[in-house]
Amino acid sequence: MSKHKYAWKPYLARGLKKTYPPKAILFHQGEIGNGFYYLEDGEVKIQLTSFKGDERIIDIVTPGELFGEAGIKKEPYFSTAYVMKPSTLFYFSNEVFQQICREHPSAIDIFLQSLIRKERLLAEIVAQENRSFEQKLAFFLLKLYNKNKDTNIAINQISLSNYIGTSRITVYKILQQWEKKEIVTVSNRSIQINDLNRLRAILNDDIVIPSVD
Known part of the structure; x- marks a missing residue:
C-alpha cells in the first residue's frame, strides 16, 4: 500500500460525509470548484475529454486518496x-x-503531496502518448498495482480501452497474447497479474510482443 494513502484520515470528522450510487457524477471538467474529496470506500474514475471530444480515463481513485x-x-x-x-x-x-490547516499545519503538506502526485500523473500520461498500446496497457496496470499492491486488478476491458485510447478488440488481443505467455490471467471483470517483472519489461521495451496496433 502506498504510504500516502489514508494520510488525510485524521481530518475526516471535519468533512461532509456523503454516499453515492454508481454512475453519479461528482464534478464536471471545466466546472468551478470550491472544495475537494476524500474517498473512504468505493471507486471513482477520473476522465478527461479532449478538445476533439475524445474521452480518456486518466486515473482510478481508490479508498484513502x-x-x-x-x-x-x-x-x-x-x-x-x-x-x-x-x-x-x-x-x-x-x-x-483553511480551518484544518490553521489548526494542523501538517495537513498542508499532505494536501500538497497529493497535488504533486496529480501533476506527476499528468506528466506520465503525456510521456506515454508516443508509446505502443502494449506499453500503455502495461503502464496502466502497473500503476493500479502500485496503488494497492494487489496483483488482482478489478477492471473491465472497456475501461482499459478507454484509458489507452484504442478499441476493446485491440485490448482483448493484447491480453490474449499476455495470457498465453502467462503474464496475466483474464476474467470477466478483473485481470490477475502473474508476472510483474515481465509486465515491467514490456513497459521498458525489454520484451518484444508482436504488435496488434
Whole structure:
C-alpha cells in the first residue's frame, strides 16, 4: 500500500460525509470548484475529454486518496469524476480546509503531496502518448498495482480501452497474447497479474510482443 494513502484520515470528522450510487457524477471538467474529496470506500474514475471530444480515463481513485484538489483554489476542475461503484466520500470545502490547516499545519503538506502526485500523473500520461498500446496497457496496470499492491486488478476491458485510447478488440488481443505467455490471467471483470517483472519489461521495451496496433 502506498504510504500516502489514508494520510488525510485524521481530518475526516471535519468533512461532509456523503454516499453515492454508481454512475453519479461528482464534478464536471471545466466546472468551478470550491472544495475537494476524500474517498473512504468505493471507486471513482477520473476522465478527461479532449478538445476533439475524445474521452480518456486518466486515473482510478481508490479508498484513502484525495481528488478534485483544483477545486480548493476555486479553479476549474481539469477532469470529470464518475462513481464506479457504491462509494462513501468526505467533501471538504475551501473554508473547512483553511480551518484544518490553521489548526494542523501538517495537513498542508499532505494536501500538497497529493497535488504533486496529480501533476506527476499528468506528466506520465503525456510521456506515454508516443508509446505502443502494449506499453500503455502495461503502464496502466502497473500503476493500479502500485496503488494497492494487489496483483488482482478489478477492471473491465472497456475501461482499459478507454484509458489507452484504442478499441476493446485491440485490448482483448493484447491480453490474449499476455495470457498465453502467462503474464496475466483474464476474467470477466478483473485481470490477475502473474508476472510483474515481465509486465515491467514490456513497459521498458525489454520484451518484444508482436504488435496488434
